[in-house]
Amino acid sequence: TKANIGVIGMAVMGSNLARNLASREGNTVAIYNRSPEKTRTVVQEFPDAGFIASESIEDFVDSLSKPRTAIIMVKAGKGTDAVIEQLTEHFEPGDIIVDGGNALFTDTIRREKAVRETGINFVGAGISGGEEGALKGPSIMPGGSAEAWETLGPILKSIAAVAEGEPCVTHVGTDGAGHFVKMIHNGIEYADMQLIAEAYDLIRRGTGKTPAEIADIFAEWNTGELESYLIEITAEVLRQVDAKTGKPLVDVILDQAGAKGTGAWTVQTALDLGIPVSGIAEAVFARSLSSKPKQREAASDLPGPTGTWSVDDADAFVEDVRQALYASKIIAYSQGFDEIVAGAEEYGWDIKKGEIAKIWRGGCIIRAQFLNRITEAYEQDPGLVALVTAPYFTDAVSHAQDSWRRVVVAAAQAGIPAPAFSSSLSYYDGLRADRLPAALVQGQRDFFGAHTYKRTDTDGTFHTLWSGDRTEVEATDTH
Ligand code: 6PG
Numbered sequence: 001t002k003a004n005i006g007v008i009g010m011a012v013m014g015s016n017l018a019r020n021l022a023s024r025e026g027n028t029v030a031i032y033n034r035s036p037e038k039t040r041t042v043v044q045e046f047p048d049a050g051f052i053a054s055e056s057i058e059d060f061v062d063s064l065s066k067p068r069t070a071i072i073m074v075k076a077g078k079g080t081d082a083v084i085e086q087l088t089e090h091f092e093p094g095d096i097i098v099d100g101g102n103a104l105f106t107d108t109i110r111r112e113k114a115v116r117e118t119g120i121n122f123v124g125a126g127i128s129g130g131e132e133g134a135l136k137g138p139s140i141m142p143g144g145s146a147e148a149w150e151t152l153g154p155i156l157k158s159i160a161a162v163a164e165g166e167p168c169v170t171h172v173g174t175d176g177a178g179h180f181v182k183m184i185h186n187g188i189e190y191a192d193m194q195l196i197a198e199a200y201d202l203i204r205r206g207t208g209k210t211p212a213e214i215a216d217i218f219a220e221w222n223t224g225e226l227e228s229y230l231i232e233i234t235a236e237v238l239r240q241v242d243a244k245t246g247k248p249l250v251d252v253i254l255d256q257a258g259a260k261g262t263g264a265w266t267v268q269t270a271l272d273l274g275i276p277v278s279g280i281a282e283a284v285f286a287r288s289l290s291s292k293p294k295q296r297e298a299a300s301d302l303p304g305p306t307g308t309w310s311v312d313d314a315d316a317f318v319e320d321v322r323q324a325l326y327a328s329k330i331i332a333y334s335q336g337f338d339e340i341v342a343g344a345e346e347y348g349w350d351i352k353k354g355e356i357a358k359i360w361r362g363g364c365i366i367r368a369q370f371l372n373r374i375t376e377a378y379e380q381d382p383g384l385v386a387l388v389t390a391p392y393f394t395d396a397v398s399h400a401q402d403s404w405r406r407v408v409v410a411a412a413q414a415g416i417p418a419p420a421f422s423s424s425l426s427y428y429d430g431l432r433a434d435r436l437p438a439a440l441v442q443g444q445r446d447f448f449g450a451h452t453y454k455r456t457d458t459d460g461t462f463h464t465l466w467s468g469d470r471t472e473v474e475a476t477d478t479h
Pocket of ligand 1 (some may be wrong): 127128130259263364
């Protein structure tokens, strides 16, 4: 017998995905890894999976039924290009190569274009949910051609997480659309994590509660509108006691956050597209700041409030923080979806925003009840220009905003960094402002560079003769 699907790369994500595939009715799974020992171990460890294992790429290709479909699960980068090259040598037109790694979407666009010339389909698919998701049901964001989706769709639906009866996978769009959307998912993940971390820090330093007590608060929050995987695991991390010292684990973990790059890509891409994803950017920068021990050491004696402070009413403060977290989270998602809209426009993808929110309801790291509200918002108004202006979110934010402002003020006065909370609030106030001081910036630009400005009362482009008699002239040439 031949396999209807193959997986290349037997590290934990690859082997888990292969096991997931093998566990579903109708699938026979071929596996291959560059070093054959890994493949042999996987075969030995999971004899019931019925894997067809190969030790050469030729045998692997031969073990697949047509159209051949192979999912690459190797570390994103040069390794991916090498495997694609091997597969394109042996595959035939109509076959399908899937890259399931965290590839940069512009690499996926480039690879898709090159592979398409051979008649082979190339699909960049974002896969979220970590090791457990890969094994039990991830959220999958495939790009690529409609033709590839016809073969691949049923297979991916069979292994994806299920949320409210629907598989968490959809054909996102052509070429790099899937990896683009996965990138945004990760950017939102960074923002959500940073917001939760700020909430924890404020509660701890404002009320003196222990990590275990704060774990209970998060567990409680997880029964309401904040219900999400990230809130749930936060409670578990906070409850964990270090075996070695008997202290809360969170107190012995080095406070320098790592990053593998997808958050930074989200921000870099947003800068190119001109989309203010300030919440995501602050989350990325907060990790960078944490990982600068020399600067932190040098600055540790700078003046400012230190240590703990104490709020008058702990319960009221905790509720304020909960509201601030919810409002800031709405902003982070709103910004992320703005970037999806801008990316779709720039790269010509027909991305259904409501569908994206749906496939994020299960399997992925940012899975949450809340995503249903986003789907509803886009269903009610497909042309929605900013998620936060949808009625449900406007209501939520107007309900939360007094708390949100109190928390940001308290953080500033107590000297506690809350970059994601405060930048989200500034973004919100910027968005709703009648007039912005951008008018002054335009005046400054015109002063030093004759960059011109527009007027509120007349069409056209103008310049003031700043170094002359300061009269205004109509400009023909814009800078
Ligand atoms: C997921 C995760 C996954 C991974 C990222 C983020 O959706 O399953 O986002 O892709 O955890 O690589 O990792 P960093 O925090 O190391 O950037």
